[in-house]
Amino acid sequence: MTLRIQVQQQDFSVASEYELLRQDARCGAVVTFTGLVRELAEAELLGMTLEHYPGMTEQALTQIATEAQQRWQLGAVSIIHRIGTLLPNEQIVFVGVASAHRAAGFAAGEFIMDYLKNRAPFWKKEHTSSGEYWVAAKVSDQAALKRWE
Template sequence: MSQRIRVQTADFDVAAEYQRLAQTSSCGAVVTFSGLVRELVDAELEALTLEHYPGMTERVLEQLVEQACKRWQLGEVTLIHRVGRLALNEQIVFVGVAAAHRKAAFAAAMFIMDFLKTQAPFWKQEHSSTGSYWVAAKATDKQAAEAWQEN
């Protein structure tokens, strides 16, 4: 199993990341997820600022991928998370998983995203029409991560 983990300010190319994953030997499935900055329900979002703890963040991301690799037989995993100020509709995160079988690829990608939202040391500040504020983890994100404990 091979993994590529990056925390960066620059955008990423989903097609290029997919092509690299698709070259994995004995790969029968590639599952990718790309998260975007989305509008808020109760205010007009202008931008999002993501901060992290360099070194620690990468290590936590590595541990999440390692946990996924212990649960499923994976060929290659790519995890990219952006930091800095991001505008509406910009890409924030990319998770790509190549595996011999689709079920493992889908499950591993969901597992990584669910734990990324609750365990990775990122801090998110939303800038909206009503002001700027730091965002706490959502209860639904915690519930999604806890559901993996039961499996």
Template sequence: MPEDLILVQTDDFDITTLNAWLKSDDASAGAVVTFTGLVREHAETAMEQMFLEHYPGMTERALEGIVVQARIRWELANIAVIHRVGHLSLNENIVFVGVASAHRVNAFEAAQFIMDYLKKDAPFWKKEIGNAQETWVEQKETDLLAAKRW
């Protein structure tokens, strides 16, 4: 029976452990696709740190809803969505999306779908901190457009 692992946490996650969890015990998964998002430098803002805020309970329900939609669209095995909140420094992990499936196309497409909808619909608020200033980041038009293709 496929499982979902959906967490919002301040602690870092271990990609190797999550990858091992994604593999099905009955060996029905022929593909595991993962994506790890990192805090990256923005030259224009001289960002040194990021602060991510969320609405507990609402955020987890939003992530669960996105995973349910992926399961409706594709035949999938285990799915993991881990998102960090709090203060994060450059090059730290922010998000992990992992999808196991019998077939690689399903795994690739479902992982992309989950990430696109996470960026569009999950209630996270991001503040970039650096160069003696703090700026709340607005949702990007490119993220909204990416989700429309599904």
């Protein structure tokens, strides 16, 4: 399995990432997910700041990708997560998985995102028209892990 883990401030190209994932002729599926900064229902979102624990974050992402590879037969896996201050509609995260068949690709992509949201040491502060606050873990994100047990 080719594994690519990036934690970075700069934006990324989904098209370039897709091209890297599709290089293995044994893989008949490439599944990608791109997360964006989205508006909030409660207040106007001006932006968000994402922080991480350097070294530990990359290790956690590698462990998540490795566990996905153990559950499904995968080719390349790519995880990119941005840090720093981001504005509404900017890209935050990219997860890409190449696999022999689509079912494994979709399952592995969802697994990686569910575990990333719960197990990778990232912290998010939202800047809104009503003030700034750190975002707490969501019960729905934690509940999503139960389906993988």
